[in-house]
Amino acid sequence: MTERALVIAGFAILCALALGLTTLAHLRPNLLAPLSKVATAALAHRPVRIIAMLCWAWLGWHFLAR
Known part of the structure; x- marks a missing residue:
């Protein structure tokens, strides 16, 4: 293989x-618990939203910018 x-x-x-x-x-x-409920509960907190946004930006920069 x-x-x-x-x-x-x-x-x-x-x-x-x-x-x-x-x-x-x-x-x-x-x-x-379904993922939508887990995400809703987690994103209710500001630090988690900031971390999620930074992770999303990092992924976009590394995989979509090239």
């Missing part, structure tokens, strides 16, 4: 895991 195929397989596994967790969260909200 080439390095490229390994990276693609890793991202496919991460996407499948995220999709499975999202489905589980919507089917059983008492077991796992």
Whole structure:
């Protein structure tokens, strides 16, 4: 297996895991909170909003500016 195929397989596994967790969260909200509720609760605090904005800016600078 080439390095490229390994990276693609890793991202496919991460996407499948995220999709499975999202489905589980919507089917059983008492077991796992949906991402929208977690984000709403976290972004209610100013320091978290600032950190999220800085992380988003960093990602944009490093991946979209080139």
